Amino acid sequence: MAEAKTFKGGIHPPYNKELASxxxxxxxxxxxxVIIPLQxxxxxxxxxxxxxxxxxxxxxxxxxxxxxxxxPVHSSVAGVVKEVVDVPNFTGNKVKxxxxxxxxxxxxFAKKPGKDIDSLSAxxxxxxxxxxxxxxxxxxxxxxxxxxxxxKDKPVDLVIINACECExxxxxxxxxxxxxxxxxxxxxxLLKTAVGAGKVIIGIEANKMDAVDAIRSKASGLSDVEVEVxxxxxxxxxxxxxxFALTGRKVPPGKLPSEVGCLVQNVGTAIALYxxxxxxxxxxERVLTVTGPGIREPGNLLAAIGTPISDLIEAxxxxxxxxxxxxxxxxxxGWAQSGTTANVVKGTSGVVVLTSDVVEMGEETDCVRCSKCxxxxxxxxxxxxxxxxxxxGQWDKAEMWGxxxxxxxxxxxxxxxxxxxxxxxxxxxxxxxxxxxxKKE
Amino acid sequence: MATDNLVQTPPPHLRSKEQTAVAMRDVxxxxxxxxxxxxxxxxxxxxxxxxxxxxxxxxxxxxVRKLRKKKVTLRDGSAAVTGLLLALLMPAQIHWxxxxxxxxxxxxxxxxxxGGLGRNIFNPALFGYVFIITxxxxxxxxxxxxxxxxxGFDGVTGATPLAFIGPGLESMGPSYGSLLFANYxxxxxxxxxxxxxxxxxxLIYRKVIGWVIPTTILATVFVLSYIVxxxxxxxxxxxxxxxxxFFMATDWVSSPMFTWGQVxxxxxxxxxxxxxxxxxxxxxxxxxxxxxxxxxxxxxxxVFKPKRFGEVVAA
Ligand code: SF4
Ligand code: SF4
Numbered sequence: 042m043a044e045a046k047t048f049k050g051g052i053h054p055p056y057n058k059e060l061a062s063x064x065x066x067x068x069x070x071x072x073x074x075v076i077i078p079l080q081x082x083x084x085x086x087x088x089x090x091x092x093x094x095x096x097x098x099x100x101x102x103x104x105x106x107x108x109x110x111x112x113p114v115h116s117s118v119a120g121v122v123k124e125v126v127d128v129p130n131f132t133g134n135k136v137k138x139x140x141x142x143x144x145x146x147x148x149x150f151a152k153k154p155g156k157d158i159d160s161l162s163a164x165x166x167x168x169x170x171x172x173x174x175x176x177x178x179x180x181x182x183x184x185x186x187x188x189x190x191x192x193k194d195k196p197v198d199l200v201i202i203n204a205c206e207c208e209x210x211x212x213x214x215x216x217x218x219x220x221x222x223x224x225x226x227x228x229x230x231l232l233k234t235a236v237g238a239g240k241v242i243i244g245i246e247a248n249k250m251d252a253v254d255a256i257r258s259k260a261s262g263l264s265d266v267e268v269e270v271x272x273x274x275x276x277x278x279x280x281x282x283x284x285f286a287l288t289g290r291k292v293p294p295g296k297l298p299s300e301v302g303c304l305v306q307n308v309g310t311a312i313a314l315y316x317x318x319x320x321x322x323x324x325x326e327r328v329l330t331v332t333g334p335g336i337r338e339p340g341n342l343l344a345a346i347g348t349p350i351s352d353l354i355e356a357x358x359x360x361x362x363x364x365x366x367x368x369x370x371x372x373x374x375g376w377a378q379s380g381t382t383a384n385v386v387k388g389t390s391g392v393v394v395l396t397s398d399v400v401e402m403g404e405e406t407d408c409v410r411c412s413k414c415x416x417x418x419x420x421x422x423x424x425x426x427x428x429x430x431x432x433x434g435q436w437d438k439a440e441m442w443g444x445x446x447x448x449x450x451x452x453x454x455x456x457x458x459x460x461x462x463x464x465x466x467x468x469x470x471x472x473x474x475x476x477x478x479x480k481k482e
Numbered sequence: 483m484a485t486d487n488l489v490q491t492p493p494p495h496l497r498s499k500e501q502t503a504v505a506m507r508d509v510x511x512x513x514x515x516x517x518x519x520x521x522x523x524x525x526x527x528x529x530x531x532x533x534x535x536x537x538x539x540x541x542x543x544x545x546v547r548k549l550r551k552k553k554v555t556l557r558d559g560s561a562a563v564t565g566l567l568l569a570l571l572m573p574a575q576i577h578w579x580x581x582x583x584x585x586x587x588x589x590x591x592x593x594x595x596x597g598g599l600g601r602n603i604f605n606p607a608l609f610g611y612v613f614i615i616t617x618x619x620x621x622x623x624x625x626x627x628x629x630x631x632x633x634g635f636d637g638v639t640g641a642t643p644l645a646f647i648g649p650g651l652e653s654m655g656p657s658y659g660s661l662l663f664a665n666y667x668x669x670x671x672x673x674x675x676x677x678x679x680x681x682x683x684x685l686i687y688r689k690v691i692g693w694v695i696p697t698t699i700l701a702t703v704f705v706l707s708y709i710v711x712x713x714x715x716x717x718x719x720x721x722x723x724x725x726x727x728f729f730m731a732t733d734w735v736s737s738p739m740f741t742w743g744q745v746x747x748x749x750x751x752x753x754x755x756x757x758x759x760x761x762x763x764x765x766x767x768x769x770x771x772x773x774x775x776x777x778x779x780x781x782x783x784x785v786f787k788p789k790r791f792g793e794v795v796a797a
Contacts, residue, residue: 464494
């Protein structure tokens, strides 16, 4: 077999995938109440289409916007709207949300027979993606139909399915590949049609060889779908790293994958696109992993958008040990929570609970100039100098050292012996640099 | 639910276990072979030197942090490492006062007053050592019996291996084999280049240091020596080149951060070592060379900023 492909830099965190990788996807119980934020994506916020007292059905559109960079949201349950209010989301920001009291009896989603998916045109697929409220489900939550509309002068020849799942602990993409392989392949081919590409590559890290075999055998008769094995390294699934590992093409700083003729989509998004095209099913539920040493029975759940994470944790046997970190998303880039009130959104790939015995607690000290962050940075930035500049308020220098090119993977902080939270400084620097640029205009 | 202990810190939520204290412990482990060899060779003389240097470095660290009302950082192990490195640079028969002065310079002046670990542009141990060889006439006591604790050891009564450096002279010095494993001369660490090499390999294996700096220094010394008509192999085995290349020049704080800067840094040090040794005085040549190299670090960090991923060189 050919050697696993990869990029330069990066780290090898403890993966702990075995906690949940063997657990088949289960449907999470429908909660008594769901809280669905009207904005779950990058872009313009939605207006509510419902108000208190309205009845809603599963899959009914409850929020939309006229803006192009936006994605509608749909009800994940059958029930009655209790109120439309501002609720803090998982990042702590207040977002207008629809609170729905769910019916005791939940009907199955009625599949609408769609068109023959092989005959759909590019425009039709984009429209389906938009109507279904599809966003990147790996965490960034960028509206899918926007990504499917690359600039005219930048033809896309290759669709890459990011099936690395390089974040430690998470296994939902792995399970979906094992359980919904055909849907994934069909969704990937829809993506291909939408951008007019010639080929699909599904890139899977070498720690999921069962998924590699499963997808390979399902795709064996297809000349336009390839499966490639990637080295197990974080962040293998970062767009730029993945494109480089698979094709050798380098996306220039500040540019998008279309610059080098690629479209990258995540496993969950491709499957959701298939479901939207074949059954008319909007994105109102998703598979996510509830795991970590602080969870009694880790597993992969199919959960309604808006489900409070306390319900998911309960469905997985509750806490065990001394939980000190409750993370929405993966442990490298996710958001630490102070409680269990956050709700599942389209971009929630997991709920990870870490206990005191696995979390390294340290005190930030001065940089000791060990260069480890520089070696780890997959973007070849100088995280230490960005931090130094940020500490001194020299935002132009922070930019010079690459603050704007940082995609906040956290490799630098993982390696740093001085326990410096680089990402926090980078975020600060990005905000300051943006503010300065605005002032100049 | 048991959420009382939840902490909200920025990502990433996983961290490597390799914090500063672990790296310093690794350095101590890496120095074990040469330290043991030194103890075997110089017995209680070496023990005395190590005890005084480590003890006074740790004391000064504690005292200066206390005096300046800062958190005492002895637990990161860097003061102990500085003390041990300093000890290893000392000849066995050095006067205790010299060691205390060197420790003071290293910890108080270089490390603390420059802003604490991370801000010193020189390696503290090295600078402490250079200070005493330049300033307190230690050279007079190098092979003599002026110092404290002069008795009990007669290994080095004649010239040290460094005395044979120079075109054509090396063949009269000790053999390569004895330089590698057991030739005593000069500092207490000069008891065999192999023991130092062993520790250096461990540090590279543990990823505490990179291979670029030591390799460039050794290669430069080796090649340039032959060019100026000296014996390259003798040069890298004799004296403090090994210790300097693996343990001093690689000091995180006082070495360049980017690969190409590290290469130039190694080149500068290597060239200086050969020139000072062959055309100047061999004693302390390595130390002076590294100090010279240290001076270039801020510049090298500016010039060799790596290209960002996907960045194209402007044509
Ligand atoms: S600087 Fe940014 S891109 Fe580089 S390792 Fe750190 S978080 Fe990742
Ligand atoms: S890893 Fe931390 S201590 Fe090392 S150079 Fe980077 S910021 Fe400094």
